[in-house]
Amino acid sequence: MNLRSTLANAAWLATGLPARRRFIRALEEPAAAQWRVLRTQLARNAASAYGRNHGFAEIRSPEDFARRVPVVGYEELEPWIERIRRGESSVLTSGPVTRLIPTSGSSGARKLIPFTASVQREFNAAISPWMADLVRQHPTVPLGPAYWSVTPMAQVDVEKGSAVPIGFDDDRRYLGGTRAWLVESLMAVPSAVRHITDLTAFRHAVLLCLLRHADLRLVSVWHPSFFALLLDALPTHWDALLRDLSEGTFRYADRVPGNVLAALHLRPRPRWVDRLKRCAPEHPETLWPNLRVVSCWADGHAGGAANALGRRLPQAMIQSKGLLATEAFVTIPYEGAHPLALCSHYFEFADDAGGIHPAQALRSGVTYGVIVTTGGGLWRYRLGDQVEVTGFVGRTPSLRFLGRAGGVSDRCGEKLSEAFVIRAIEGAFAPTPVPAFAMLAPEEGADGWHYVLYVDVPTPVDLGPRLDTALRANPHYALCRDLGQLGPIRTFRIGSGAYETFATAEMARGLRLGDLKPAALSAETGWSKRFTG
Numbered sequence: 001m002n003l004r005s006t007l008a009n010a011a012w013l014a015t016g017l018p019a020r021r022r023f024i025r026a027l028e029e030p031a032a033a034q035w036r037v038l039r040t041q042l043a044r045n046a047a048s049a050y051g052r053n054h055g056f057a058e059i060r061s062p063e064d065f066a067r068r069v070p071v072v073g074y075e076e077l078e079p080w081i082e083r084i085r086r087g088e089s090s091v092l093t094s095g096p097v098t099r100l101i102p103t104s105g106s107s108g109a110r111k112l113i114p115f116t117a118s119v120q121r122e123f124n125a126a127i128s129p130w131m132a133d134l135v136r137q138h139p140t141v142p143l144g145p146a147y148w149s150v151t152p153m154a155q156v157d158v159e160k161g162s163a164v165p166i167g168f169d170d171d172r173r174y175l176g177g178t179r180a181w182l183v184e185s186l187m188a189v190p191s192a193v194r195h196i197t198d199l200t201a202f203r204h205a206v207l208l209c210l211l212r213h214a215d216l217r218l219v220s221v222w223h224p225s226f227f228a229l230l231l232d233a234l235p236t237h238w239d240a241l242l243r244d245l246s247e248g249t250f251r252y253a254d255r256v257p258g259n260v261l262a263a264l265h266l267r268p269r270p271r272w273v274d275r276l277k278r279c280a281p282e283h284p285e286t287l288w289p290n291l292r293v294v295s296c297w298a299d300g301h302a303g304g305a306a307n308a309l310g311r312r313l314p315q316a317m318i319q320s321k322g323l324l325a326t327e328a329f330v331t332i333p334y335e336g337a338h339p340l341a342l343c344s345h346y347f348e349f350a351d352d353a354g355g356i357h358p359a360q361a362l363r364s365g366v367t368y369g370v371i372v373t374t375g376g377g378l379w380r381y382r383l384g385d386q387v388e389v390t391g392f393v394g395r396t397p398s399l400r401f402l403g404r405a406g407g408v409s410d411r412c413g414e415k416l417s418e419a420f421v422i423r424a425i426e427g428a429f430a431p432t433p434v435p436a437f438a439m440l441a442p443e444e445g446a447d448g449w450h451y452v453l454y455v456d457v458p459t460p461v462d463l464g465p466r467l468d469t470a471l472r473a474n475p476h477y478a479l480c481r482d483l484g485q486l487g488p489i490r491t492f493r494i495g496s497g498a499y500e501t502f503a504t505a506e507m508a509r510g511l512r513l514g515d516l517k518p519a520a521l522s523a524e525t526g527w528s529k530r531f532t533g
Contacts, residue, residue: 010142013135016128019343023129026342027394031360035062038346041375044118048094050080050379062358066348071356071371071380074111080377081112087163092377093118100164103326104415104476112166113327118375122344126329133334134218138292138317144215145188147206149226188213192263199482201252203233205264208241208250211276212269216288220295223413224305224318225449225485227294231312234281246273285315295319295333297413299401305412323385323401328372330385330399337391337398346373348380349387362397364389369405384408409523411442411449412485414477418521424470425453425520428463437498440467441522443490450487454527456498464489495532505530 026033
């Protein structure tokens with residue numbers, strides 16, 4: 001047992017007990033719980049510019065809210081967020097916006113999501129019951145340290161003209177206050193490691209920290225391929241890692257900022273090396289025998305990667321995170337299901353016919369699009385995610401994430417949208433016009449995932465790198481490339497019959513010929529086997 005981690009975990013769990021009790025009560029009364037959340041948000045932000053425009057002070061029910069406030073996408077909110085970026089106060093919320101968090105956009109390279117103290121409270125209201133239930137299922141998890149990778153490598157931008165900081169310089173800011181200090185004290189890998197920009201040095205640092213903790217109990221990452229790639233690097237780094245542990249050194253010290261190097265707390269640990277020499281880097285279960293839970297995305301396209309990770313870590317349970325986005329907690333893992341995060345945000349759901357329903361009206365087996373209202377100023381915001389109701393916890397729907405709506409490819413967390421890819425392809429070909437057929441699609445090879453640009457004309461040798469540079473304007477794609485989850489762009493010259501082959505494959509999937517058009521982005525794999533190269 002690691003005493004420091006045990007005490008920190010106990011204190012952190014204790015701070016979340018009131019939120020857990022509220023969540024348990026809310027599961028039996030979703031309509032009342034959701035109205036409390038909405039009523040609080042309306043009252044708190046009635047004096048904001050958006051609140052005055054839409055008469056928040058006069059809203060007396062969810063039905064009033066639906067009549068007065070329109071459903072919007074990021075394009076409609078972007079002018080308001082730009083006012084926040086320039087320094088205007090009380091725009092979407094009455095309280096101050098402390099950060100603008102970058103995420104990928106459906107039509108542009110990125111979106112900037114406002115982060116406020118209210119959003120921080122809403123996130124904690126979801127994390128507390130999640131962690132309490134996790135400990136109930138796995139009581140030994142609090143007895144050792146954890147590895148949480150919220151933002152694997154730092155993405156903090158200093159922009160001219162932005163009065164609000166872009167991105168987080170420290171992941172603990174998501175939690176804030178006492179919780180932030182407690183979480184840092186139980187972490188196997190210090191938060192400062194995310195400021196290492198060299199990928200090889202970053203992986204070496206993470207592995208070095210993890211190997212110092214044979215009592216590691218919990219790993220929480222986004223896409224399972226991120227942790228799988230860390231495990232893949234173990235055999236390559238093994239000798240250097242053992243040497244660094246034995247001597248208290250860091251092989252890539254010249255690639256790491258001094259303050260980050262200090263945070264690694266390097267000192268000789270020869271006794272740990274003696275233990276590790278009896279383990280096998282190809283068998284990570286021998287390195288962390290007490291690891292009990294790996295929390296990661298496991299729905300949609302991430303399912304295969306999560307299953308593969310589970311086979312490599314037989315001593316641990318793979319826990320599906322459910323649907324958690326930069327904008328909002330939608331569901332949390334709880335009692336083997338994924339109920340709606342009722343106490344965090346206000347939710348509505350759009351069916352295929354265009355109808356909009358509150359949480360308590362959802363039906364099992366039906367697919368919906370998510371509309372969320374948060375304390376950060378996202379009012380009736382289309383999240384762009386599709387979910388299916390798989391059952392109920394109490395009277396609250398449990399949801400399974402199906403994928404992104406509207407032509408998005410997301411194999412490793414890159415979230416590429418077709419509108420954005422169109423502009424990236426145009427930029428890569430400029431000043432030459434885009435050829436009649438140019439389609440980007442994911443492909444998995446022996447060396448992992450990468451994207452292939454399929455074209456029906458000869459292309460310059462630097463087209464792939466140019467397209468890769470353009471796609472990096474999407475922060476999620478850039479991060480997947482930097483972490484090695486995605487390899488470089490490849491090009492495939494189609495010999496003949498490009499559109500005919502594309503149309504035949506799409507009709508085989510049930511699309512009508514009259515509805516087909518050449519696509520700039522396909523989320524499907526296997527096109528290299530269909531096209532003649």
